[in-house]
Amino acid sequence: MERTAASKPRGWRDLGARVSMVVPAVLIYAALLVVPVIYAFYYSFTEYNGFPHRVPEFVGLDNYRSIFESDDMTGTMVVTAVVAVVGAVAVNLAALGLALLLQRTNRFNTFGRVVMFYPHVLSALVVGFLWQAILGPQGVVNTMLEKVGTDSLPFLSDPDWALWSMILVIVWSLFGVQLILYLAGLQAVPADLLEAARIDGANRWQTFRAVTWPSLASTVTVAVITSGISLLKTYDVVVSLTGGGPAGSTKTLAYSILAVSFPQRDIGVASAQAVLLIVAAAVLAITVLVLRRRAEDDAESIG
Amino acid sequence: MKKTLTSAATVRVAFISLVSLGMLVPMYLLVVNAFKSQQEILANPFSPGFGSATFQYLADAWNNPDFSILKGYGVTIALVLCVNALAMAVCAPAAYVLARTPKLLSRLLLFFFIAGMFIPTQVILVPVIFVLRTIGLMGTMPGLILFMTATTIPFTLFVFFGYIRVLPRSLDEAAAIDGAGRYYTLWRIILPLMRPIIATVFILNSLSVWNDFASPQMILGPGSGVYTVTTGVYAAVGQYSTDYTKVFPTLLLAVIPILVIFIVMQRHIMSGLAAGAVKG
Numbered sequence: 092m093e094r095t096a097a098s099k100p101r102g103w104r105d106l107g108a109r110v111s112m113v114v115p116a117v118l119i120y121a122a123l124l125v126v127p128v129i130y131a132f133y134y135s136f137t138e139y140n141g142f143p144h145r146v147p148e149f150v151g152l153d154n155y156r157s158i159f160e161s162d163d164m165t166g167t168m169v170v171t172a173v174v175a176v177v178g179a180v181a182v183n184l185a186a187l188g189l190a191l192l193l194q195r196t197n198r199f200n201t202f203g204r205v206v207m208f209y210p211h212v213l214s215a216l217v218v219g220f221l222w223q224a225i226l227g228p229q230g231v232v233n234t235m236l237e238k239v240g241t242d243s244l245p246f247l248s249d250p251d252w253a254l255w256s257m258i259l260v261i262v263w264s265l266f267g268v269q270l271i272l273y274l275a276g277l278q279a280v281p282a283d284l285l286e287a288a289r290i291d292g293a294n295r296w297q298t299f300r301a302v303t304w305p306s307l308a309s310t311v312t313v314a315v316i317t318s319g320i321s322l323l324k325t326y327d328v329v330v331s332l333t334g335g336g337p338a339g340s341t342k343t344l345a346y347s348i349l350a351v352s353f354p355q356r357d358i359g360v361a362s363a364q365a366v367l368l369i370v371a372a373a374v375l376a377i378t379v380l381v382l383r384r385r386a387e388d389d390a391e392s393i394g
Numbered sequence: 395m396k397k398t399l400t401s402a403a404t405v406r407v408a409f410i411s412l413v414s415l416g417m418l419v420p421m422y423l424l425v426v427n428a429f430k431s432q433q434e435i436l437a438n439p440f441s442p443g444f445g446s447a448t449f450q451y452l453a454d455a456w457n458n459p460d461f462s463i464l465k466g467y468g469v470t471i472a473l474v475l476c477v478n479a480l481a482m483a484v485c486a487p488a489a490y491v492l493a494r495t496p497k498l499l500s501r502l503l504l505f506f507f508i509a510g511m512f513i514p515t516q517v518i519l520v521p522v523i524f525v526l527r528t529i530g531l532m533g534t535m536p537g538l539i540l541f542m543t544a545t546t547i548p549f550t551l552f553v554f555f556g557y558i559r560v561l562p563r564s565l566d567e568a569a570a571i572d573g574a575g576r577y578y579t580l581w582r583i584i585l586p587l588m589r590p591i592i593a594t595v596f597i598l599n600s601l602s603v604w605n606d607f608a609s610p611q612m613i614l615g616p617g618s619g620v621y622t623v624t625t626g627v628y629a630a631v632g633q634y635s636t637d638y639t640k641v642f643p644t645l646l647l648a649v650i651p652i653l654v655i656f657i658v659m660q661r662h663i664m665s666g667l668a669a670g671a672v673k674g
Contacts, residue, residue, distance in 0.1 A: 217648055
């Protein structure tokens with residue numbers, strides 16, 4: 092009410108100012124993020140080799156069909172799903188567990204937090220190259236194993252091992268961020284409730300179950316969604332750690348789009364894969380939000 | 395009772411020490427092996443090798459003809475500064491208007507922006523290439539800056555929105571009564587109050603821009619001859635990943651600036667991240 096009264100004298104000029112303040116952000120965002128998403132949907136129904144003088148040819152669902160019929164590409168999707176699900180679970184369990192251990196602020200714990208967080212400031216590409224030098228066939232670990240006289244281990248050279256090695260590396264580099272989120276969340280757990288639980292004689296697990304966990308609800312939602320989405324688009328570490336191999340065992344969808352379909356000028360297939368990833372990210376976000384909604388409501392009734 | 399407590403504390407300290415060790419060993423290996431020859435790395439990767447340490451391999455990596463690391467720093471710093479400046483220049487006014495206009499349209503716009511946070515940005519790079527080609531910016535720094543700005547807009551705008559919304563509205567109204575326009579109010583009244591959140595956003599956006607590999611790789615491409623730190627590392631190390639006298643020194647040079655900044659500003663970076671997450 093007061094607003095209209097206050098802004099009336101300024102009228103059109105104010106409206107103009109407001110519009111001009113929003114437009115640049117909308118323009119950049121729409122042109123380089125929204126339009127490409129629309130293009131991805133459009134190209135995903137066409138056959139197109141990306142040459143400027145060629146017009147994309149409409150082929151309906153052919154690209155999707157060929158993705159789901161090709162073992163190579165369904166394998167890619169399985170790898171992506173395993174990385175996202177196993178990675179997100181491992182990252183969040185490690186982060187929450189260590190956050191509980193590092194809760195109290197003292198020098199030792201602060202040191203621990205910094206040391207666990209620092210890989211986040213390194214790029215995933217560098218992390219991948221570094222671990223390739225550690226786990227590779229001639230890497231540090233295998234050199235040491237040979238020195239001790241044991242057989243070397245095929246961390247990155249055996250298809251059955253490589254995916255798990257890669258997930259290990261991803262968890263190593265990623266859990267520190269979520270650790271910080273959980274530490275921030277733990278700060279917000281109401282101290283009087285913890286105190287009340289202690290007085291009631293609850294043990295640690297009961298306190299965690301009944302007080303800490305419900306109060307952390309919104310933190311868990313944020314941490315799971317952010318880690319899940321960043322794992323879905325795993326690309327850099329694949330490039331530097333394994334190159335998608337051996338035998339495609341670590342080829343994620345993002346890697347397949349940027350390093351296989353695009354260089355092969357399969358714009359239609361690359362776009363269809365991108366659409367699948369966008370849909371997967373949306374499904375993940377919505378599922379987590381819906382699943383957590385109840386828990387968050389509980390948390391609100393507690394807080 | 396007391397005894398079990400102390401032993402639990404011992405286990406806790408031991409466990410955290412062990413995890414910390416696991417976090418630090420790769421960095422230790424990176425540092426010590428940057429000064430060793432290939433035979434020495436293969437023979438004794440863990441030895442500090444003070445006796446035979448040499449700066450030769452670091453110097454070689456620094457003078458690599460394929461990739462000048464100094465130029466890489468320069469390009470990446472320019473990229474970080476431009477993306478931050480542009481993202482904030484467009485997001486601060488937009489967030490201000492959206493936060494002060496509680497109408498349906500502005501709520502829809504906000505939602506439209508937030509949806510962008512869930513788009514896995516690297517997978518839309520292929521259509522982005524076509525968009526940039528259409529506007530003639532493919533393979534150029536301005537094109538890369540525009541795209542990376544677009545990817546940081548959802549987060550920046552959302553965090554700014556959350557911050558401005560809780561600033562008292564009476565501030566603007568007082569300014570409006572004094573005859574100040576929207577721009578003047580934003581510049582003289584709102585922005586000075588936003589310093590802490592601007593610092594947080596700057597840190598988080600800088601980290602993601604500095605470390606991005608897919609966007610500069612696809613948009614600049616090897617043809618442009620312009621390398622950021624990440625694409626340069628890829629060019630320098632990619633094919634030679636078993637020549638450790640190349641790998642370790644190049645990686646060390648690539649991470650030194652960001653690690654030094656992290657060690658100096660560690661508290662701000664980590665609390666900024668927590669604050670950003672709570673807001674988001």
